[in-house]
Structures are given as structure tokens and as C-alpha cells.
Amino acid sequence: MEASLKARTPRPANGPLHRLSNLLYRKPNLYLALLLIPPLLWFGAVYFGSLLTLLWQGFYTFDDYSMTVTPQLTLDNLAALFLPANYDIILRTLSMAIAVSLASALLAFPIAYYMARYTSGKTKAFFYIAVMLPMWASYIVKTYAWTLLLAKGGVAQWFVDQLGLAPVLHFILSIPGVGGSTLSTSHLGRFLVFLYIWLPFMILPIQAALERLPPSLLQASADLGARPWQTFVQVILPLSIPGIAAGSIFTFSLTLGDFIVPQLIGPPGFFIGSMVYVQQGAVGNMPMAAAFTLVPIVLIAIYLSIVKRLGAFDAL
Structure with missing residues (x-):
């Protein structure tokens, strides 16, 4: 009987998950940021990072004799x-x-x-x-x-x-x-x-x-x-x-x-x-x-x- 009463007793409303839920409810911008930051970081690092790295190599120097690329900047x-x-x-x-x-x-x-x-x-x-x-x-x-x-x-x-x-x-x-x-x-x-x-x-x-x-x-x-x-x-x-x-x-x-x-x-x-x-x-x-x-x-x-x-x- 006591075990069933304990099972039916609601959990305290001041747990960490409840506090986090209240915080996100009060600050919807924070909730939106937490949703967008991971994919934006991935998109920025993988897509824009690789693209900018590629474009930056357009300023490197290619030696026609040795067929090698050197990081000497040129236009x-x-x-x-x-x-x-x-x-x-x-x-x-x-x-x-x-x-x-x-x-x-x-x-x-x-x-x-x-x-x-x-x-x-x-x-x-x-x-x-x-x-x-x-x-x-x-x-x-x-x-x-x-x-x-x-x-x-x-x-x-x-x-x-x-x-x-x-x-x-x-x-x-x-x-x-x-x-x-x-x-x-x-x-x-x-x-x-x-x-x-x-x-x-x-x-x-x-x-x-x-x-x-x-x-x-x-x-x-x-x-x-x-x-x-x-x-x-x-x-x-x-x-x-x-x-x-x-x-x-x-x-x-x-x-x-x-x-x-x-x-x-x-x-x-x-x-x-x-x-x-x-x-x-x-x-x-x-x-x-x-x-x-x-x-x-x-x-x-x-x-x-x-x-x-x-x-x-x-x-x-």
C-alpha cells in the first residue's frame, strides 16, 4: 500500500528539467538559439569553412616547373x-x-x-x-x-x-x-x-x-x-x-x-x-x-x- 502511494505521489516541480523547461518557456529566443546553433555551426564549419578555404587557395602560387603549390600570395x-x-x-x-x-x-x-x-x-x-x-x-x-x-x-x-x-x-x-x-x-x-x-x-x-x-x-x-x-x-x-x-x-x-x-x-x-x-x-x-x-x-x-x-x- 505504501509503495503504491509513493508511486502515485507526483514528483517535485522544482527539478532540474522543470527549471530548464520554465527557463526556455520564459525565454523563447534562447530556445530558438539552442535549436539553431548546432546546425548553423555544422553548416558554417563544413560548408562555408571549406568554401572559404578553397577560395583562399586561389591566391596561392603554383610552380609550373615542380608542379607544387606554395602559400605565397599572388593575384x-x-x-x-x-x-x-x-x-x-x-x-x-x-x-x-x-x-x-x-x-x-x-x-x-x-x-x-x-x-x-x-x-x-x-x-x-x-x-x-x-x-x-x-x-x-x-x-x-x-x-x-x-x-x-x-x-x-x-x-x-x-x-x-x-x-x-x-x-x-x-x-x-x-x-x-x-x-x-x-x-x-x-x-x-x-x-x-x-x-x-x-x-x-x-x-x-x-x-x-x-x-x-x-x-x-x-x-x-x-x-x-x-x-x-x-x-x-x-x-x-x-x-x-x-x-x-x-x-x-x-x-x-x-x-x-x-x-x-x-x-x-x-x-x-x-x-x-x-x-x-x-x-x-x-x-x-x-x-x-x-x-x-x-x-x-x-x-x-x-x-x-x-x-x-x-x-x-x-x-x-
């Missing part, structure tokens, strides 16, 4: 970025990232609009799966598959021949800076692979932005006598810009730093990602690789400042 690596050969690599990568982002937006918008306005239930689930299904496959496997699709005698060439577009393709491939002997050895083929791989990252943000579009705005536009194309230009398109800008963050940044597609598809020519890979892995010139790493960081920071004004962060 020669940053100055080398503006040499004609390296500057051409930066422009080539930047132009490809912009082209892929624009083309992704043009292709993604009709799909996203149909998903947002005309599908529901199982149909919408089917479209979600269809859009995300390519993302379930290995990135490298998809790239190697495209080398076969774009090769001479591949599926893409067969479709071109069946549709009678061989003269058009031959003309496109003959354009300087675009063409090559085949699709797999041209910048056009490289562009198609980038477009295929990153397109889902553009469709989903646009679809989310269009789905949040109030139907009452479209009804009000129709009631005021606006034609369908006027409603699209003056109502739908402006309100979908944050979603387009949000999707372009992914397509732009992922294209800017990619190094696998430029190595497997298209004509010989370095991109920023492949240049970092070669300098660090094949040559061992870590300072020059670190200097090239600074380029996409600066370009993405500038790009983020631009799309932030378009409401991209609100659509993520």
Missing part, C-alpha cells in the same frame, strides 16, 4: 581569368546558361499552365510523375544515353531524316559557334542535353506559381471585356514571372557549374566546371581551379540579386 590567378582563352570559357558557359534558362522557360510554361489550370486528381498526379520521372534516373546514365541518341545514325538523326529536316539541320550545324559534324559533336546537341536534364526544375516552380493564381482575376478580366490573349499578357504572364525567375535559378546555376555534359556532348571546349575539374584533377593546379570557382559564385550572386527583384524567392 596572378585572378588576372589569368581575363586572358582571352579563359575569358572565352567564361563567356561560353554564361551564354549557354542563359540560353538554357530561356528555352526552358518557353518549353515549361505551356506544360505548367496546363497542369495548373486544366488537370486535377489522377491526371495531375500523372503529370507530376511524368515531369519528375527523368529525375529518378542517374544523371550520368542520362548523359551517356543522349550521346547515343545524338550520334550519327542515332534516333535523333533518324527522326530528322523522316521529317525531311536534314537540310535545316545541316544549315544549323554549319553556323559558326553552333555547329559540328553531328548533333553529338555540336553546341546544339549540348544545348539539347542541358535542356532535357534541367527542364523539370523549371516546370515545377512555374506550375506552383500558376496554381496560386486566383481564378477570380481571370473572371474579372473576362468580365471587363479582355480577350484571352490580353488576359494572358496583362494578368497571367506578369503573375507567373516569380515562378519563371525561381525556376531559372536552378537552370542557370546548374548549367553554370556542370562539367559532365560539356565533356561527353559537343565539340571540344572547356566550360567553367570542366576547367575546374581539369585544373584540379589532371594538372593539380589547385590555385587556378579555385580562381575559376570564384567565377560562378560571383555570377550566381549577381543573378540572384536580379531575380530577387522579380519575386523569385517568394515563389520557391
